[in-house]
Amino acid sequence: MANGTxxxxxxxxxxxxxxxxxxGYCYRMLGSSFEAEDAVQDTMVRxxxxxxxxxxxxxxxxWLYRIATNVCLxxxxxxxxxxxxxxxxxxxxxxxAALSPRPDNTWLEPMPDARVxxxxxxxxxxxxxxxxxxxxxxxxxxxxxxxxxxVLILREVLAWKASEVAELLDTSVASVNSAxxxxxxxxxxxxxxxxxxxxxxPLDEDQQKLLDRYVAAFEGYDMTALTALLHEDAVxxxxxxxxxxxxxxxxxxxxxxxxxxxxxxxxVPVQVNGLPGFxxxxxxxxxxxxxxxxxxxxxxxxxRITGFHCFLDTQRWFPLFDLPLHLEAExxxxxQGA
Numbered sequence: 128m129a130n131g132t133x134x135x136x137x138x139x140x141x142x143x144x145x146x147x148x149x150x151g152y153c154y155r156m157l158g159s160s161f162e163a164e165d166a167v168q169d170t171m172v173r174x175x176x177x178x179x180x181x182x183x184x185x186x187x188x189x190w191l192y193r194i195a196t197n198v199c200l201x202x203x204x205x206x207x208x209x210x211x212x213x214x215x216x217x218x219x220x221x222x223x224a225a226l227s228p229r230p231d232n233t234w235l236e237p238m239p240d241a242r243v244x245x246x247x248x249x250x251x252x253x254x255x256x257x258x259x260x261x262x263x264x265x266x267x268x269x270x271x272x273x274x275x276x277x278v279l280i281l282r283e284v285l286a287w288k289a290s291e292v293a294e295l296l297d298t299s300v301a302s303v304n305s306a307x308x309x310x311x312x313x314x315x316x317x318x319x320x321x322x323x324x325x326x327x328x329p330l331d332e333d334q335q336k337l338l339d340r341y342v343a344a345f346e347g348y349d350m351t352a353l354t355a356l357l358h359e360d361a362v363x364x365x366x367x368x369x370x371x372x373x374x375x376x377x378x379x380x381x382x383x384x385x386x387x388x389x390x391x392x393x394x395v396p397v398q399v400n401g402l403p404g405f406x407x408x409x410x411x412x413x414x415x416x417x418x419x420x421x422x423x424x425x426x427x428x429x430x431r432i433t434g435f436h437c438f439l440d441t442q443r444w445f446p447l448f449d450l451p452l453h454l455e456a457e458x459x460x461x462x463q464g465a
Contacts, residue, residue: 138178142171145188149195151243155280156199158209158269160236160447170195193295196277203273209235211266212364212371219370221377226368234366235265237422237438239448240398257401259284262424263319270317275310282307326402326427334427338403348390350379358431365437393417397448399424408454417454419445
């Protein structure tokens with residue numbers, strides 16, 4: 128319970144002021160949208176309950192990060208590392224394509240930008256924050272041991288000093304520097320698919336035109352137009368299925384065979400993982416209108432779409448993005464509240 132230095136309502140507001148950045152930190156640590164939000168809620172509860180022991184030797188923000196780090200390290204003791212399909216299997220030729228789901232806790236999960244990226248007036252800081260939640264970087268983080276992951280995020284993403292990280296982790300500056308060096312070496316050895324994605328913030332004119340053409344091609348289910356927008360080595364993934372496809376022929380071939388029910392879909396823009404994305408609604412033959420099908424995350428490089436990632440568990444993802452679970456037939460767009 129709070130001591131005399133902060134009334135409960137005042138403490139609540141002071142803790143809440145840090146929720147978004149803490150969610151971003153826990154998301155980078157855990158790779159899961161829902162586990163990150165659970166970790167932050169646990170952090171808030173622990174902070175509230177132990178506030179009378181907080182002696183103010185560090186800032187409230189530093190203290191909260193210490194608690195959040197311990198929560199995340201505890202959650203990671205099970206050794207589960209979130210992955211993308213390309214981390215687990217080889218690319219499958221279309222002729223051998225089979226939709227084999229894996230459990231939810233297998234997958235690196237998408238996250239709305241608004242839940243993890245605090246508002247900042249510094250464009251450079253905003254760009255770094257967005258880059259640090261992109262799928263390729265998130266996948267790379269999952270390859271690191273938990274403490275190296277924490278060190279890399281605190282030092283490289285949040286720009287903490289080595290001495291501050293050492294104090295948070297109860298270790299030495301030398302140990303922090305060593306962990307950072309090892310983490311950097313690991314990331315340098317493993318070039319993640321999608322790491323080359325170059326999306327400006329905000330989108331430049333050419334990138335916006337590319338997305339407009341993508342929407343027209345996808346909603347019109349025009350495979351010729353879509354092929355012109357995809358890089359020849361583009362990758363398509365569809366968690367919770369471990370299948371992933373490479374190349375325009377297999378991607379468009381899949382869309383016209385197993386993916387044929389998506390013809391006539393509607394796309395609603397979303398901001399996800401620091402990248403452009405869309406909520407895909409496909410026609411609902413039973414109720415009419417459109418029913419949720421996927422949250423799409425697009426990776427763009429050199430004027431082409433290089434990554435096309437579809438997260439299909441719509442009962443989880445659409446509420447997370449504050450998206451409706453049905454679109455009327457005459458509604459082409461909805462307000463995006465996330």
